[in-house]
Amino acid sequence: MKKIALKTSAMRTGAAALLLSSALIVPGAAMAKDVAVTVDMKTYRGPGAYLAVYLVDGSGRYQQTLWVSGRKSKYYRHLKGWARGISSAGGSIDGLTGASVGSGRSLTVRANVADALIDAGYKVVVDASVEDWGDKPRDATVPLTNGASAGGGGFVSKLSVKM
């Protein structure tokens, strides 16, 4: 069991954890690509879904957060695949958070991803959670490859990658 502090902009405390994850995100450099990940939600009955969009390696180990719903960390434990990963690996989610995504809506996340991860067995994963209905970790998984797309098992209808 490991513990980490998820830093939000409200509680920035030093740069050590930040450095750890920024190794994979190279801002504006030639070694990285802009990737657009689109999450289409099913039409379900219930309030907006909390989502975590993140990268895992070939063996399923957490690598990098692309986007998280909600700025309240108390909801993060419902996105447990992602939360477990980031709690092991550490990292900041500053600037990567946004609102929950309602039934039938879609979300497009744009991220700068290192070339080394693309077409290299890494996958984009979405964890979803809807109040009263429960959590769906690994709702959808798709290879980090241009044009890849896959259906979801829970609240996600389609997860697709463009770059």
Place this chain on the structure above:
Amino acid sequence: MLRSLHTWPTLLAGVLVTFMAVTGSVLSLEPAVSRLASPAPVAAAESSVAELVAGVAAGFTEPQRLVQKAGGEVIVYHAGETGMAADLVDPTTGASLGAYEPSPFFLTLTELHRSLFAGEAGRIATGTGAAVMILLSVGGLLLLVKRSGSWKRLLKPSQGTFAQRLHVEAGRFALAGIVLLAVSGLFMSMTTLGLVGAPALDGFMTFAESSGGPAMAVTEMPVLKDLGLADLRELTFPAKGDPYDVFSLTTAAGTGSIDQATGELVAFTQNTPAQSLYQLAFTLHTGQDTWAYALVLGWAGLCVPVLFVSGLATWAARIRKPVRIAGNDPAARAETVILVGSEGNTTWGFARSLHAALKAEGQCVHTAAMNDLAKSYPAAKRLIVLAATYGDGDAPASACRFLARLPAFKAAPGLAGSVVGFGDRSFPAFCAYAGDVEKALKDKGLDPLLELATVDRQSTQQFAAWSRAFGQTIGIDLDVAHKAELPELSDFECVSRRDYGQAYQTPKSVLRFRAAAGTKGLPAFRAGDLIGILPAGSDVPRFYSLASSTADGYLEIAVSKQPGGLCSNQLCDLIPGDRITGFIKGNSRFNLPDGKAPLILIGAGTGVAPLVGMARGNRPQKAAYLFAGSRDPGSDLLYGEEIEALIGEGRLQRARLSFSRVPDGAYVQDALRAEAGELRRIVEKGAHIMICGGRGMADGVRDAFEDVLAPLGLTVTKLKADGRYLEDVY
């Protein structure tokens, strides 16, 4: 202060609180409705969690979460066509029993109840509503204690306007339930908002991981094999395709994780006190597992709108600008100053009538609330204080600061004062506050113009008597006919009269009426209620106790002819076919009591009439004893034959008649002393004692009863406080 704490939160949050109570009351139907719709399947005695989980894992392609509800239903959430689907499953085998479809109506209402569809802000609002409800409950209880006079009298019949009584009755009925709901609701809100039971540092999380090997068969997992079904709350399955994920297990005792490869518990956290409290709060607030309990709570919740509306009505009556005193002279010039201490504004009505009467006599008069006492009244010769009493001798609303301001008041030499107390004799502290004020004014050096006068239950006659005495002291002819606002009037037609007492020049008549032709029929009334009769030539009503109930089919009163009395003379001259005009005024504290406790009825003269009326409506199960007094059986014994008939029917157990103008005559109080032993026996059975008649007789009866009760260690005051000694005295 206490009252402001009760009023302002209501004005600010009353609609919110009422809304939550009403939605909550509707939600209280849910456990009963869902139980009726689908009875919970019963688990076999030997069922194990491992078997259940294995059945679920086999029967569903991607089970996500398994929940056992408080009522024993087991629900499986699994990936479905549209997001997540839920199935009700057999608690023994895990086999699906069909889709679990909680009513969308109740789901929506639940969301509305806890967050008003406004997310976090809504949750803060509803939590605040619960806090306000606690504040109102505690404040209301303290106000009720203050109003009743003491904790011991909390459950005594309430007094006041309809709205006030409704407020008190609903509050007493629902207080416990409302407090329970509000406290548990507030605790749940605070937990959800992270104010209690949250991790010490926001953002820190701990996660267990599986060791990553191939998954173990569920039936082999020791943790699940050892767990009793009753202790299972929730089990979350590992995410499909994530070998590092764990089973998350919630039991009655706490939460833990199971390694999907080894089947061992890798972490288990006992419930913190806050979590245990949350479970308790949830159970108490929702009543999920006991539908009957939920329905009871729903009733308590339904009292909240009643409390809200009756409370608002009471508040509105209190703040309504009481009086615009027509022709109010400035305080600095007034010869006569009238100060008013009023709780529910009725005393202001008397003040206005007095003010108008004095102005008509050419006086320069200033009228104000007692709280507005000036530093001095330079031109004043007379200070009149009209003071009601609140609760057990406290100041009424418009006088609450009077005694505090009095030390700063400078009484001009020669200033004379007269205090009139307004109250209800059924309260032990009758006009106690007016007495305090009179004493304080004497200490201040005011000459007493008249002794303390009292007005019982807004008696216009008593006020008029004081006004005549007051007028005489200042040399004017004053007769204040205060006119209260009259309710809807009805016409009654005299159908019979019986006359008594001619031999003693005290004529009395028993008059019987029916609804006048062309009217709606008799209004609703009970023996002991009052009829306010408007005599021809006056619009000030005179009140008489009713000797019959609507069920008797007639309206009956007994009238004693008063020399010079406008109304009694008109009534005693009625012949069958004549009409009178009046209205019914309820007098609920002097109606036939409920229950089977015996009844002791004591009356003299016309006071016997309402007591006979009560005996007419009595049943033999309730033993009633009548003590009736008159002068002479040959002349003024009212209802002699009827009393015998009532004994024959069992409606009266026994009657003892006393006659004062016969050889060896006796008063009714003498009869009480003679029967002391028997009376004690009856009182010990919880008897109610009802006395009706003149003030002199009532005082004599009271003295006699003190002697009768003393060996029991009881007093009349104690019985009065218990609502067992009821007087209707004129």
